[in-house]
Structures are given as structure tokens and as C-alpha cells.
Amino acid sequence: VPMTTLTSLDSEALNRLHDTVRAEYEAFKARGLKLDMTRGKPSPEQLDLSNPMLTLPGNGDFFAEGNVDARNYGGLQGLPETRALFSQMVQAPADQIVVGDNSSLALMHGTIAAALLKGVPGSKAPWSDGAPTFLCPVPGYDRHFAICEEFGIRMIPVPMTGQGPDMDAVERLVADPAVKGIWCVPKYSNPSGETYSEETSRRLAAMETAAPDFRIMWDNAYSVHHLTQDHHTVPDILALCAEAGNPDRAFIFASTSKVTLAGAGLAFFASSPENVRWYLERASFRTIGPDKLNQLRHVRFLKDDAGLERHMAAQAAIIAPKFEALLETLEAKLGGTGAAEWLRPAGGYFVTVDTVEGTAKRIVTLAKEAGIALTPAGATSPYGRDPHDRTLRLAPTFPSLSDVRAASEGIALCILLAAIEKQTGDAPGLS
Ligand code: PMP
Numbered sequence: 157v158p159m160t161t162l163t164s165l166d167s168e169a170l171n172r173l174h175d176t177v178r179a180e181y182e183a184f185k186a187r188g189l190k191l192d193m194t195r196g197k198p199s200p201e202q203l204d205l206s207n208p209m210l211t212l213p214g215n216g217d218f219f220a221e222g223n224v225d226a227r228n229y230g231g232l233q234g235l236p237e238t239r240a241l242f243s244q245m246v247q248a249p250a251d252q253i254v255v256g257d258n259s260s261l262a263l264m265h266g267t268i269a270a271a272l273l274k275g276v277p278g279s280k281a282p283w284s285d286g287a288p289t290f291l292c293p294v295p296g297y298d299r300h301f302a303i304c305e306e307f308g309i310r311m312i313p314v315p316m317t318g319q320g321p322d323m324d325a326v327e328r329l330v331a332d333p334a335v336k337g338i339w340c341v342p343k344y345s346n347p348s349g350e351t352y353s354e355e356t357s358r359r360l361a362a363m364e365t366a367a368p369d370f371r372i373m374w375d376n377a378y379s380v381h382h383l384t385q386d387h388h389t390v391p392d393i394l395a396l397c398a399e400a401g402n403p404d405r406a407f408i409f410a411s412t413s414k415v416t417l418a419g420a421g422l423a424f425f426a427s428s429p430e431n432v433r434w435y436l437e438r439a440s441f442r443t444i445g446p447d448k449l450n451q452l453r454h455v456r457f458l459k460d461d462a463g464l465e466r467h468m469a470a471q472a473a474i475i476a477p478k479f480e481a482l483l484e485t486l487e488a489k490l491g492g493t494g495a496a497e498w499l500r501p502a503g504g505y506f507v508t509v510d511t512v513e514g515t516a517k518r519i520v521t522l523a524k525e526a527g528i529a530l531t532p533a534g535a536t537s538p539y540g541r542d543p544h545d546r547t548l549r550l551a552p553t554f555p556s557l558s559d560v561r562a563a564s565e566g567i568a569l570c571i572l573l574a575a576i577e578k579q580t581g582d583a584p585g586l587s
Contacts (some may be wrong), residue, residue: 160492170580173576174582176577177569178232181209181569184565184566185527187562188527192554193529193530193550193551193552194530195530196506197554199474205474206467208414209453212457213453217456219238226449226452227449230252232439234253235455238451238454238455241458244409246410247394248408248427252413257446257447258423260411260413261299262423263423264303264373264375267407268307272307272309274438278368283336287310288310289311290310290311291321291329292311293313293321294313295536297346298535298536311539312335316330319353320360321340321356326363335366336371337371339371341375343376346505348451348501349359349455349499349500352390354391357391357393360396361397361405363442371407374406374408375406375409376390377409377414378414378503378505379410381415381472381546383502384502384503394426403428409426411428413456413470415467415468418546420450422451477582478553479552481552482560485564485565486507489569490572495512495572496510496571507552508536509571510546512574512578512579513544514578515575516542516546517533518577519570520548522573522574523566528567534547550573
């Protein structure tokens with residue numbers, strides 16, 4: 157039944173609806189389900205797509221191009237054929253890419269640690285000499301914010317607009333020399349799903365920053381993770397920065413965690429030639445070389461851009477129906493009620509739902525009591541504090557399709573119940 161806006165109901169109608177929704181919620185709870193919509197993890201079926209990799213490069217195939225023995229030490233920057241294969245995905249020339257081990261998060265953590273201790277090209281002093289500060293577009297990725305907290309980097313939230321961060325605010329804030337960087341997930345952003353516009357990217361590349369060593373942490377984690385035929389693109393940030401006279405401004409990060417194997421993929425750092433030299437020098441103190449067999453394995457398995465594209469289409473075929481199920485359920489249960497707003501993402505791993513102000517924590521509690529694990533309310537803001545207590549991040553990829561359906565129903569009920577409670581002024585009295 158299409159519902160009317162909650163706020164248009166008189167108190168009698170609202171009380172009746174409260175009783176109905178509470179009864180539905182109790183019935184859901186009585187099903188005793190155990191569902192998890194917390195983390196953006198690939199499902200077992202997605203990982204199965206990469207099972208052929210488990211026997212690659214194979215017993216006897218360990219020579220990379222130029223007769224490089226992939227079993228041995230060395231090759232700090234990564235195999236040339238691996239860098240070439242991922243050049244389009246990473247959006248950087250192969251000679252400006254470094255292949256790390258399996259986690260791009262580790263590369264972000266490492267570059268920031270090095271910046272704090274030693275500075276980056278353009279630094280007059282290590283970042284830790286001042287009161288280093290990062291701009292954090294909100295909603296954003298909790299693990300980015302956690303790196304800042306871990307290292308004592310102050311965070312300033314900046315709202316997202318649907319086209320990336322509010323650039324008027326960003327341009328104002330970078331006039332402070334303490335502001336050393338900004339977190340960006342430019343395509344199918346975690347968690348809003350939005351893609352930065354050309355204008356946003358240009359302004360980021362060209363803006364005047366008081367810090368001469370300002371860095372854009374361009375985490376293109378979802379670069380090839382399309383859910384529809386409408387494949388979003390983002391501009392070549394390295395080229396934009398170079399054109400604007402800020403060639404060293406962007407650090408690009410990416411990985412195959414959600415392409416091949418989340419725990420055994422490849423991570424990439426890419427930047428200007430100067431930054432790549434800086435990075436490789438830092439890396440040279442940390443390791444004698446990366447796992448080149450895994451690099452070779454990825455080349456043997458994906459082969460070329462067409463192979464990568466086919467593989468990602470197979471991924472989308474598995475996860476798009478889960479997004480569809482979630483979005484359909486939200487629409488059916490909440491459409492027109494005013495209890496929530498959400499965007500339909502064209503890629504990535506998340507759906508962000510904005511609920512009635514002041515209800516997100518309550519929704520997470522209600523969901524937990526009904527057997528659904530949700531990401532803690534506030535996780536998408538720096539310090540875990542959502543000043544509006546309204547943003548939920550839903551991750552539908554890992555559970556089975558039927559579990560996603562069930563969880564979505566339960567979540568919609570919790571959202572609706574919390575909105576009604578808020579409006580009736582009911583103290584939460586549910587066990
Ligand atoms: N960046 C973003 C935006 C992510 O969403 C994730 C995974 N949830 C990561 C980085 C982690 O990537 P990796 O597995 O390469 O460490």
C-alpha cells in the first residue's frame with residue numbers, strides 16, 4: 157500500500173500505524189534471523205569467479221617479461237606487465253604505478269606514516285611538526301577516518317553534494333596551512349555511491365592550498381565496479397593536477413580486492429614521477445620486493461582490459477540483483493513516507509540511507525534486537541559522530557539474495573518504527 161507522509165497523519169492515525177508497525181517488527185524479530193549488512197565484502201560466489209587463479213601461474217610458470225624470475229626478491233615497483241594491465245583501471249601511465257602487496261589501505265596508512273615522519277615532496281618539514289589536518293567528505297569511509305584518528309590527524313568534515321565534496325567549503329578550508337590533505341573516493345563513493353563531477357575534480361586539482369605539500373588521497377577503490385550499463389568515468393586526476401601546475405598533488409590508490417580476491421589481490425599506488433621516486437625510496441627500507449607471483453597470477457588470469465571488463469561484468473551479475481532487492485524493498489516499504497531518503501548507486505558496494513534526523517542509532521539498536529547487524533550509526537563521519545544521527549550505510553554484497561531480501565524488509569521496518577517513535581515522542585520501550 158503506498159503510504160502517505162508520516163507528518164501528514166493525525167495523532168490517531170499515527171498511533172494506529174505505530175501499533176501495526178510495532179506488531180510487524182515483533183513478528184520479524186520472532187523469526188529469529190541472523191543477518192549481516194555491515195561490511196562491503198565480496199560474497200563467496202564472487203570469490204568463486206577467481207578460483208581459476210588458485211592454480212596460476214602454475215607449477216613451472218614463473219618467468220615474467222624480460223626473463224624476470226618472479227619467485228625471487230626484487231622488482232620493487234612491480235612487474236611491467238602487471239602495471240600495464242592495470243594502467244587503465246588505475247588511470248596512470250604504467251611507469252607511474254607501483255604495485256604493492258594486497259591492501260590499498262596499507263599503502264594509504266604507509267604513505268601517511270611516511271608523510272608524518274619525513275614529509276612528502278614539497279614539504280618544508282614532516283607533517284607531524286605542525287597540527288596536521290585532513291578534510292573528510294561526509295559520508296565517507298570509516299577506515300580512512302580511522303587512519304587519521306590512529307595518527308592524531310585532526311579531521312574536518314565537509315559535506316558531499318552529489319557531485320563530490322562541497323568545493324566552496326574545501327577551497328575555504330585549504331587556506332589553512334595545517335590542512336595537508338583530503339580523502340576522496342571519486343567513483344561510486346563509499347558510501348554514498350556518488351561520482352565526482354569533472355568540475356569537482358578540476359577544482360581539487362587547481363585550488364590554491366596554503367600548504368605547499370597538500371595531498372589529495374584519491375582512493376579509486378571502485379573504479380571498475382559498475383552495477384549498471386551507465387559506466388561512470390572520472391577525469392585523469394594526475395593530468396589535471398599537472399595541467400594546473402600542481403603535478404605532485406594527487407596520490408592515487410586502488411586495488412583488486414573487489415576484483416579478484418579480497419584477501420589476496422594487488423594494491424596500487426600511482427602518482428607523479430617525483431612522488432613515485434619518493435614512494436619507492438620509502439618502500440625500499442621496508443621490503444626487498446613484493447609478491448611478484450601474485451602479480452603474474454593476475455596477468456595470467458585477467459590477461460587484458462577486455463578480460464578485466466568481462467570479469468567485472470560477471471561480478472555485477474551477482475551483486476546487482478542484491479542492490480535491486482534492497483532498493484525495491486526500501487521503495488515498497490518507505491516510499492512516500494518521508495521516513496528515509498536514498499540514492500540508487502550505479503556502482504560500488506554500498507547504499508546510503510538518510511533517515512529521520514535523530515533516529516539512526518535507534519534504528520541500529522532495533523535492527524540488532526531483530527537479528528540484523530548494521531554498521532554502527534555515525535561510522536560514516538569522522539570520530540564516529542554523525543551530528544544529525546541520520547546516516548545508515550547498508551552493504552548488500554556479502555549475504556545471499558534471500559538474506560538481503562529479509563534484511564532489507566527488517567531494516568525498512570526499523571526505519572519506519574523509529575520515525576514513528578520520533579514523531580509520537582515515544583520513549584523507546586521495546587525490549
Ligand atoms: N578504500 C575504499 C573506499 C574501500 O571501500 C575499501 C574496502 N572496503 C578499501 C579502500 C580497502 O581496500 P583494500 O582491500 O585494497 O585495502
